[in-house]
Amino acid sequence: MIKVCKKCLYPYYHPLNLIFDEQGVCSGCVVHQEKNILDWKSRENKLKKILKDYKSNYGNNYDCIVPVSGARDSYFIIHLVKNIYKMNPLLVCYNKQYNTAVGIRNLANLRIKFDCDIFNLTVDPITIKNITRSTLRRFGSLYWHCIAGETVFPVQIAVKLKIPLIIWGVHQGIDQVGMFSHLDEVEMTRKYRKEHDLMGYEAEDLIDDFDHLKEKDLHHFFYPENSHLEQVGVRGIYLNNYLRWDTKKQHEEMIKLYGYETAKQTRTFDYYNDIDSWVYNEIHDYVKFIKYGYSKVLDHACREIRFDRITRREGIELVKNHMFIKPKFLNKFLSWLNITKNSFDYILDEHRNEYIWTRNKSWNWIQKENLILSIEETLTKKDEIKENIKSFYFIQTGKKFSQDDKNKYILIGKGV
Numbered sequence: 001m002i003k004v005c006k007k008c009l010y011p012y013y014h015p016l017n018l019i020f021d022e023q024g025v026c027s028g029c030v031v032h033q034e035k036n037i038l039d040w041k042s043r044e045n046k047l048k049k050i051l052k053d054y055k056s057n058y059g060n061n062y063d064c065i066v067p068v069s070g071a072r073d074s075y076f077i078i079h080l081v082k083n084i085y086k087m088n089p090l091l092v093c094y095n096k097q098y099n100t101a102v103g104i105r106n107l108a109n110l111r112i113k114f115d116c117d118i119f120n121l122t123v124d125p126i127t128i129k130n131i132t133r134s135t136l137r138r139f140g141s142l143y144w145h146c147i148a149g150e151t152v153f154p155v156q157i158a159v160k161l162k163i164p165l166i167i168w169g170v171h172q173g174i175d176q177v178g179m180f181s182h183l184d185e186v187e188m189t190r191k192y193r194k195e196h197d198l199m200g201y202e203a204e205d206l207i208d209d210f211d212h213l214k215e216k217d218l219h220h221f222f223y224p225e226n227s228h229l230e231q232v233g234v235r236g237i238y239l240n241n242y243l244r245w246d247t248k249k250q251h252e253e254m255i256k257l258y259g260y261e262t263a264k265q266t267r268t269f270d271y272y273n274d275i276d277s278w279v280y281n282e283i284h285d286y287v288k289f290i291k292y293g294y295s296k297v298l299d300h301a302c303r304e305i306r307f308d309r310i311t312r313r314e315g316i317e318l319v320k321n322h323m324f325i326k327p328k329f330l331n332k333f334l335s336w337l338n339i340t341k342n343s344f345d346y347i348l349d350e351h352r353n354e355y356i357w358t359r360n361k362s363w364n365w366i367q368k369e370n371l372i373l374s375i376e377e378t379l380t381k382k383d384e385i386k387e388n389i390k391s392f393y394f395i396q397t398g399k400k401f402s403q404d405d406k407n408k409y410i411l412i413g414k415g416v
Helices: 027-036 040-054 074-084 101-114 125-139 144-161 190-197 215-221 226-232 247-258 280-292 296-306 312-322 330-337 341-349 371-378 403-407
Strands: 064-067 089-094 118-121 165-168 235-238 357-359 365-367
Touching: 027 296, 040 165, 064 074, 064 144, 074 089, 074 101, 074 247, 089 101, 089 144, 101 247, 118 144, 125 144, 125 215, 125 330, 144 165, 144 190, 144 215, 144 226, 247 296, 280 296, 280 330, 280 341, 296 312, 312 371, 330 341
Parallel strands: 064 089, 064 165, 089 118, 165 235
Antiparallel strands: 357 365
């Protein structure tokens, strides 16, 4: 039987690594409990002190940089930074190129509602396709360029414009697996970015004649030199160290205040996060399942279990209802990347975790041990469904995904 957390649903083989205590509870759940006991008023005061120290005294420069997109917690972060804490932020956006119409509208609405200046970076699509072919082949990732761009472009702008403070939302290592305590107040580091966000590969590591990638193709993803960072004094802070982070609650507040658009997704019940990409919760998520034996819906279920909005039994039902749905936009992605389905499957098979997957007598891939059954064997009476699972809902403001999202590649849109 697969070792599974007794509080949430995470298996022991989470790619960010988990530690289980003597009661069989994972480190992510242990650190999550800090949200219920920390003095968040005191922690917010620490945040206010940091922001005050970086506020431009003469008003002739931006106070900070905030990375944004057409989804996740961008609205909430700008709402706090500009409207609550009265900072003057420069917004920085890396174009992931897997854009949905709703994501483009959200980003346009964000610029209008908050009246902020914004820097956008769109890298040559041909270069992006070459990078994606390389990362897919070498370490089974089709989202490397998105993560690399989103995490380095703000740092590059901070150095160029001499704006030392970058404000990020949530630190994944804290929120998912309890890699750190909120009390550690960890900040952005190049080391964490490479080892966890980028799966151990910096842009320099991708230079390769086989993949037709040269230094000039990857310069947008090069992290600034330490001497340049030190000269400006660049630092990146995470708001979830200072505020009780609850992405569902935050999104629902932003829907009411600013008209943040949401959209139903096929492979998860979360209508709020990553709706700006037709790849992230679709093909990228499918790749995650092939590599690790579980997908994003399990992450979302664990989050909601920790907030006591659903039970573990309700969580596993949500996982079963979504995790095995085939990605809708796979053919669109294969056409975009110009590879065949057979080639795609062959590459993914090369990156399956051998501790999780094996082939049966019919040469079909199966999990050595069934994660769903392992979780169900740990369920107890306290995990029973408290109320009809249909009452656990996310607000849907628009259509599932428009026909344009299914059939049209949108590199840049005007957001109307």
